[in-house]
Amino acid sequence: MDDEITKLCEAIAESLSRLHKGDTASALWPFIPNEAGYYTEEPFIKELSETINKLKEKKYSDNEIALLFGNSAKIAQYFTLFHGAKILALQKRIELAKDLINFLAYYRKDPFCQDKSNILLADLRIDLAKLDKSSVSIEMCNKFSALLLLYLEVLYPTMMRLGHEFHGTYSIRGKKLFIKEFFNLNPKSLNFKEPFSIGKIKIVEEVESEVKLDFFNHLFSSPKKISSYIETDGKILNKEDLKKAYEGLEGEISSIIKKILGFSRKDWFRVYARGIFQSIDHLKVELKEKNEVPSGVFERIERENFELPIKKIVEFQKTHTKEEIKEITKNSYLKIFE
């Protein structure tokens, strides 16, 4: 087995075993990703592979294609759908995985986040004076960040990395910095949604110690914060701006929640499918192609009733150690490439 592919499977297994250890299957809202994946994984992976290949045929370089994805957490997230790659011939699966690893490497110092950090290679341009001058409290920054995660949970159920990426920890002039970026805050996947007035949000935090995260950008440590500032669409927020943004977002979430409380599982599967396919909008625009969920996906959602045996999964999670779950997950991913 190729060394990169082995590292990839190891990174995926490490992340998913931490996620799955504990009673997590029954806690996932509004469904277990594999349930929606049943309808979406294969057609999406096929579309992704074909789209990348068309761009390559048009002589786009790896870096140019990577740039069209917009961020690395989204690229990593595609590997959660990779059991759908079995629809491709073995050589094509390996090719797609290697392409995605190359795209990750365009953004990340280590595509697999093996040292539990996510160091991005982009120019940071952090003005440390902004931390000292920030008028917003750490408590308010934390609340805003939590609210944004909540917002993304509603916009991108179980695929939140389509709307955010956490990166760091960076050491800059003796300070440890961790950065939370939120984007794609106005997707079309919830088609009743009014546009939210903010496009991009960046939260810069000075932290006491290293923040730990994994390949899929799950945070699993939360060190004490020393100071922080928030930038929305390039503007630094003061106390009043933040209060206004917080209240606006809170109102937005309440209104969305009222609307989605009546959603059926099938409604959610449709939202999920639209979200996944829209995540490659920029690539399709470049090819001057329409980007639509294949109608077969919606037809299957309508026709079939796929459900995972949640009780059995929870029992499995309870009776297996993290190491055992990791080994099983790793082997199931390795099998995709055999």
Place this chain on the structure above:
Amino acid sequence: MAMKTFKGVVANPGKYVGRIKKLESMDDIEKINEKDILVTKYNSPLFSLAFMKAAAIISEVGGSLCHLAIVSRELNKPCILGVENAFEIFKDGMLVELDATNNKIIILEDG
């Protein structure tokens, strides 16, 4: 009399003593105040939104990387998840010590 203690999966450490408020529907969000310990049976953005208001949380479901856990760390509020039958055990108004540093929930007063 021996005090009843319960445990689950610690999502964020911290210790807090407060009264229980159970959350079942969107209408209950109005009832939550900042001193309450929220108890939920499921995980959804509805509960996360309520958690923004409360002081601490106990949930029947969830592991250390589920959404409620991540939100609890962002807010730095004590949080224990995966507490079996929590929704049945804890009643509105009960006084509870939630010690998420030592993974212990103690009922101090029946309420």
